[in-house]
Amino acid sequence: MTETMDISITKAAESKISQVDLDNPQFGKVYSDHMFIADYADGEWKDLRIVPYGNINISPANTTLHYASTIFEGLKANRSANGDVLVFRPEANAKRMQESAVRMCMPPVPQELFMGALDELLRLDSQWVPSAPGTALYIRPFQLAMDPYIGIRPSDTYQFLIITGPVGAYYAEPVKVKIETNYTRAAKGGTGFAKTGGNYAAALKPAVDAQKEGFNQLIWTDAKTHEYVEESGTMNLMFIKNDTLLTAPTGDTILRGITRDSIIQLAKDKGMKVEERPIKVTEVIESIKDGSMQEAFGAGTAATVAQIKMIHHEGTDYNLPPVEGWKYSTDFLDTLNKIKTGAIPDPHSWIHKI
Numbered sequence: 001m002t003e004t005m006d007i008s009i010t011k012a013a014e015s016k017i018s019q020v021d022l023d024n025p026q027f028g029k030v031y032s033d034h035m036f037i038a039d040y041a042d043g044e045w046k047d048l049r050i051v052p053y054g055n056i057n058i059s060p061a062n063t064t065l066h067y068a069s070t071i072f073e074g075l076k077a078n079r080s081a082n083g084d085v086l087v088f089r090p091e092a093n094a095k096r097m098q099e100s101a102v103r104m105c106m107p108p109v110p111q112e113l114f115m116g117a118l119d120e121l122l123r124l125d126s127q128w129v130p131s132a133p134g135t136a137l138y139i140r141p142f143q144l145a146m147d148p149y150i151g152i153r154p155s156d157t158y159q160f161l162i163i164t165g166p167v168g169a170y171y172a173e174p175v176k177v178k179i180e181t182n183y184t185r186a187a188k189g190g191t192g193f194a195k196t197g198g199n200y201a202a203a204l205k206p207a208v209d210a211q212k213e214g215f216n217q218l219i220w221t222d223a224k225t226h227e228y229v230e231e232s233g234t235m236n237l238m239f240i241k242n243d244t245l246l247t248a249p250t251g252d253t254i255l256r257g258i259t260r261d262s263i264i265q266l267a268k269d270k271g272m273k274v275e276e277r278p279i280k281v282t283e284v285i286e287s288i289k290d291g292s293m294q295e296a297f298g299a300g301t302a303a304t305v306a307q308i309k310m311i312h313h314e315g316t317d318y319n320l321p322p323v324e325g326w327k328y329s330t331d332f333l334d335t336l337n338k339i340k341t342g343a344i345p346d347p348h349s350w351i352h353k354i
């Protein structure tokens with residue numbers, strides 16, 4: 001179906017792959033040989049092309065540079081034992097990017113365009129998909145307004161691009177997080193559910209401050225009361241309490257993570273109890289204190305599962321039980337890795353083979 005899409009291909013004169021240690025890629029440092037670009041103008045997507053990875057030309061008056069009219073996605077491709085390139089749930093990313101686009105007043109990229117571009121790009125750069133355990137090809141689709149206009153209104157022109165690059169593990173060890181009760185990431189009616197640039201720019205200072213204090217990440221709380229935990233910087237937040245999987249419901253302020261959704265499904269498959277409900281900070285703290293909190297972890301594409309060994313709240317460190325004994329999150333990570341690499345069956349048709 002997507003084979004018929006008209007994408008022009010200009011190949012890189014020389015591949016950079018021999019200069020890259022594919023077994024030990026650093027997150028976000030290296031990009032593959034090619035990128036995909038499509039232009040939007042006159043109400044349609046056109047000039048679909050794959051070109052050598054490189055700089056793009058932008059007017060200093062480009063509206064995105066001034067007003068953050070930009071959205072993105074993040075997903076991964078893995079290599080299976082028999083050499084296939086397997087992408088995890090790309091249709092879900094295509095759909096979420098459309099939802100972000102609607103919120104940001106951008107023309108949604110049609111699913112066929114998203115999938116067709118991805119297929120063609122990964123076919124061309126398939127040798128960039130690493131195979132060492134813990135590695136993957138990170139895929140970054142994004143869309144930006146292109147009008148050279150510094151007035152405030154939706155742009156008439158846009159670009160949709162995809163770049164990719166090999167990555168290793170995001171967090172090598174269990175993380176320490178701080179519950180943020182001063183700054184706010186997202187408020188009701190805002191853009192928290194959209195993967196849009198401004199959310200991340202606004203979250204930088206709180207995150208950097210927390211890092212200076214020795215924490216890897218923040219746990220955001222609700223904007224109004226700071227009494228409920230919401231999510232982490234680039235991960236949804238999950239807990240195991242009394243053998244139940246506990247996570248906050250998504251909505252305006254919490255991004256609908258695909259890893260989150262996948263883990264909820266795996267938990268249900270295993271017959272586990274799952275509760276999606278508002279979670280109070282006091283419940284988290286009390287459950288750690290009384291021992292009913294067994295595990296805490298972040299769920300997101302970059303890290304898949306990032307186990308949390310300590311949660312800080314207003315001057316006090318609360319240590320979770322030793323991570324070595326955690327069976328649930330370890331099992332979710334293991335199962336997801338096996339599905340992603342084709343090592344076990346894929347009962348929910350999550351895998352898209354290139």
Ligand SMILES: *Cc1c(COP(=O)(O)O)cnc(C)c1O
Nearest residue numbers: 234235236255257258259300301
């Ligand atoms: C991308 C992201 C997540 C995780 O989503 P996945 O689809 O699982 O990668 C969670 N929270 C925020 C704010 C994000 O940007």
